Amino acid sequence: MSKQTMNDKLYYIFTSGTTGLPKAAVIRHHRYIWIGMILRNLFNISDNDILYLTLPLYHNNAGTIGSCQSVIFGTSIVIRDKFSASAFWDDCVKYNCTVAMYIGELCRYLLAQPRKPVDTQHKVRLMFGNGLRQEIWSDFKNRFNVKQVGEVYGSTEGNANVANYDFKEGSCGIIPCCVPYICRMVFPVYVIKVDPHTGEHVRDRNGLCKFVKAGEIGEIVGKIRADAGQSYPGYVNDEATKKKIITNVLRHGDSAFLSGDLVEMDDYGYLYFRDRTGDTFRWKGENVSTNEVEAVIQKVVKLSDCVVFGVSIQNCDGKAGMAVIADPNQTINMDYLYEECHKRLPIFAIPLFVRITSQIELTGSFKLSKTSLEKDGFDPSKIKDRIYFLDRKMQTYVPMDYQLYEDVQSGRLML
Known part of the structure; x- marks a missing residue:
């Protein structure tokens, strides 16, 4: 006779490790069933739905919430082995999908695709997941004609779970x-x-x-x-x-x-x-939200990958803002970037340093990793990518060389 109970461990899921090393979180039998059942009822998912999953099954969204819909409740699931922004809606049409899961970066990648007729030829009535930025919420719904977007708040290991079950725009729950x-x-x-x-x-x-x-x-x-x-x-x-x-x-x-x-x-x-x-830092006596700055920059650079964090400068209190932007084709106009940031952000929140790179490393759940970039800082002798410094007198970004780096670190250049 089996001695297993609902409280026994079912499996481990590793956290994404966006700003540090992944950690193994415990998923028990009751959590697997409970979280899948709650969201199924909140979002009115039925046996007649077909759920499209293109997220990695070794993370909580697809591996627990998504798979539970089929394993426990019998809803049909279409599983794609790897996310493809160009094939997403084609797949949904091909397999008659009515529900799909997302994480925020996935939605941004879909919006960045060229427009095509299939964008609205699908039958997807509901998309649910977490991390959809408020700044692109309405753009996403309107372009792809998705009637309901259900944002879920929670973490792999945590118990602080809420859901936006009445589809209030921009809200992660109530x-x-x-x-x-x-x-x-x-x-x-x-x-x-x-x-x-x-x-x-x-x-x-x-x-x-x-x-x-x-x-x-x-x-x-x-x-x-x-x-x-x-x-x-x-x-x-x-x-x-x-x-x-x-x-x-x-x-x-x-x-x-x-x-x-x-x-x-x-x-x-x-x-x-x-x-x-951990992603909020202080500069010039003010709190800077990395999330807010990233959202503004991504709007300006046409939804390209971007991460923002604070970097330490010798003899300066707090941390100065640094943005790392993926621009493999070198299309970003730095003058325009500054002008738009100046319009949309308070002075203290405009990044002092900008690094232009070919790509930014992604975690398994499509989150942008900051760990190695923060370690690199803004030292041009250690970084092969182009780095720019915000020259407030010239009101634009100028290329960072080693002499300018020394002037900043020594305090010869007032910030």
Whole structure:
């Protein structure tokens, strides 16, 4: 007789490793079924649907949420072994797909494709997933005539899960907030205040966490409970697991999973993703959102790959912004880039350095990796790619050479 239970480990899934090494997250039998069932009901997926999967099965979106629709509930699935932006809609037409999964970068790659008739000849009524940028949400829906876009918020290892089940444009989910205190007692996901200067969680005089109000930005957390939906199995590495837990949240002795994601809540409880806690940096005494700067630059450079991060400069407080842009055909006009960034971003958020490269490494789930790029910094003696420096007097980007690099690092050039 089998002694297995629903609480046993089903498999490990490795996190994407966007800004660090991937970590093995534990997926148990009950989580596999529970998360697939919840989203199936929220998005009204039925046995008559045909789900198109082109995401890697070794990550949570396709491997858990997607495969569960077939393995547990019997919905037909079309699996493509590798994502192809040019063949995506052709496949959906060929196999009569009615539902498809995405992650945000996938949508951007589809938008960057030349227009063709098949863009609207498919039967896809619903696309769901996570990471679709608010800036391209309506463009995506309108161009491809997708009636419903269901954004899901969650992480492979976490229990802070919400969904945009009524398809509010730009929102990654909703937390009921009509009666805040009662909802906190019942609903297991909260948004807690974070000090914008230190990144620490703000607490009241009793040592408990404070919660954001409408229009404020905070970190989303999931209350840890013993039930299947809110347990937190964490990672294989115990130390990594402990770093993701905060205690004394709603009452003394309780605990919650720290998502590491900053969201903004509106008056109705809808949440809008703003940034990762580690991806926000300070420059000139101001907080800079890498997510915001990346979105602006991608608009300017026609949806090309772009990552933004902060780099340290000797004798300077905070970190200066650096953008790395993929431009294999060398088509970017640096004067135009500065002009558009100047129009759309506050002065302190305009990247001080720009690196133009042929391509940016992708993780297995199509996320852009920053790890090696951050290590490279902006030293032209170590980087073969073109690097530019923002000359504020000339109001444009100029090529970075070693002498200019030395002037910046030594403080001879005032920033």
